Amino acid sequence: MSPLESVDERLQQAMKLVLLATVPGMLVLFWLYGWGVLINLILAGVTALAVEAAVLWLRKRQIKPTLSDGSALVSATLLALALPPYCPWWLTVCAAAFALLGKQLYGGVGKNPFNPAMLGFALVLVTFPQPMTHWPSSHGMDLLGGLQQVFGFSLSQTPDAWVQATALDSLRINKSLTMDELFAGNPAFGHFGARGVEWVNLAFLAGGLFLLQRRVFSWHAPVGMLASLFVISLLCWNGSGSDSHGSPLFHLLTGASMLGAFFIVTEPVSGAKIPGARLLFGAGVGLLTYLIRTWGGYPDGVAFAVLLMNLCVPALERFVASRQEPISP
Incomplete structure (x- = not known):
């Protein structure tokens, strides 16, 4: 077996484990929101594979080996899980296409400087902000209603108040x-964080711990x-006052924290490679996430x-590497 084949096999195995680890969160999202989650996953997956195949064909690269590594499907899955269920079909397609084009623009797997899933998500959030804020209330849509909402045809009446402000939206405004009072009277709030999303975050935490255990x-x-x-x-927490920005537990169990x-x-590609730099990279993401949630324009x-x-x-890598270099006498 050549070294290249060995690397490809390790990548495929890692992608399979990542997909497996998303299953608990995927199931809880399906229980919470229904068929819209599955529709997003199918649309994003098909689009990602089609776009990557088309770009590889235009670049005159082998299609099957690249598609079989599973990286495009993982990016599509993570993107679909982050998008609002029942968002318009074209929004999911655009997001997945942006994500894969962003990866292939720099040469494909192993060369992309930006996380493909987050690149696709951010681009549609900036370009189409209104549909990206339409998060459904839990347990509010059957399969027929979901297809009607996603593809824009009308076979039955859409249930009233099927969308609601998220807990992060409600807290920000x-x-x-x-x-x-928010936890007692706002339906978006649960016990410690967003209603239902608490369990979603715990499910992704379980999947993440599984990946850690598998190294x-x-x-x-x-x-x-x-x-x-x-x-x-x-x-920054000042208790339960009206100017509170939420407790630490609220922020850990709300939004896409655990995902x-x-x-x-x-x-591994767009993140840091050195352990110390990885720690700083993660710390920076946590800090910026809080700052954007609290004082930024997005929840x-x-x-x-x-x-x-x-x-x-x-x-970050240069900084950590310089700190690790021995000081000459």
């Missing part, structure tokens, strides 16, 4: 209610992100935080 990635980036998010939210920590910042800042820290990877 809140001016008068205390945290206790698919090291602990540095996830611990850096979650520790940074915890510390900054603790320092970001274990499936996004651990992406959940994981995608922008990851992309901004992707730009800092060379500087």
